[in-house]
Amino acid sequence: MVNQVIIGSRDSDLAMWQASWVAEALQQAYPDRSFQIKGIKTKGDNILDVALAKIGDKGLFTKELEAALLNGTIHMAVHSMKDLPTQLPEGLDIGAVCEREYPGDVLISRNNLQLADLKKGARVGTSSLRRRAQLLHYRPDLQMVDIRGNLNTRLRKFKELELDALVLAYAGIKRLGFEELITQLIPFDICLPAVGQGSLGVELTSTDTATRAMLAHLDHRPSRTAIAAERAFMQRLEGGCQVPIGAYSQVEGELLTLTGTVFDLHGQTMLRHSITGSAVNAKQLGIRLAEVLIDHGAEKILHQARQEFGRYDK
CATH class of the missing domain: 3.40.190.10 (Periplasmic binding protein-like II)
Known part of the structure; x- marks a missing residue:
């Protein structure tokens, strides 16, 4: 068992606060361990004069942290869940989804x-x-x-x-x-949040059982379930944090209610729908809701949004 655990984080004030919160929570649970935070700049932190959607959003704030995980420089990486792509690199996993703050x-x-x-x-x-x-x-x-x-x-x-x-x-x-x-x-009937907004995700390598056991202390099951539905919704739509997709999921007892929306860039065309079902089937509910919106033209709206905004290559 490693005595000094290195936690990777973006080096912004907010990201470092979030990593410190994780470190303090783990320190209380494991007082015999030492937790060190390593700040790492990401592509999204380095390009500040171009709109995010023109850079491309796959791993914009996560790739450098994930590289550090895979090469063993850090033991875990703390992310805002809304920044984590729905498809993680091979060999990586989400060890904890922390209890969600108000996501709006x-x-x-x-x-x-x-x-x-x-x-x-x-x-x-x-x-x-x-x-x-x-x-x-x-x-x-x-x-x-x-x-x-x-x-x-x-x-x-x-x-x-x-x-x-x-x-x-x-x-x-x-x-x-x-x-x-x-x-x-801002009320949810005006503006739905980004997928995963309000929660922290802690990423680790898939084979690191010791760190996974440690992170179980931080994993909040209702938040993980709710966000799993939102991420499945976004993945089925093949969307990312830089296209006009909003979603919010709530778990009450054994039921999960998910609301999702898709817009064009100008807010003129809107698709919005809700679905309720067993929380056990969170991912399936997310996929089903996405397919309802797809049946009503969501793919065309998102394709036009991507085409209109274009990409920035660097």
């Missing part, structure tokens, strides 16, 4: 205004096509401004660019202690 998005605005009260043509910052599409569906008059960077950078740009509002994930805002900035929890 929030509005930060000048003068404490809510979405409905923003002036006509208000300039709203977001780096997410999912948020952009759903907000434009609700308020077609809004001007969406692309903002890249970590949480602190986006908050700074919000002020520097004199935007009217900024949309971010609640979980990150709470974890870094900026809750007082929130002016509205």
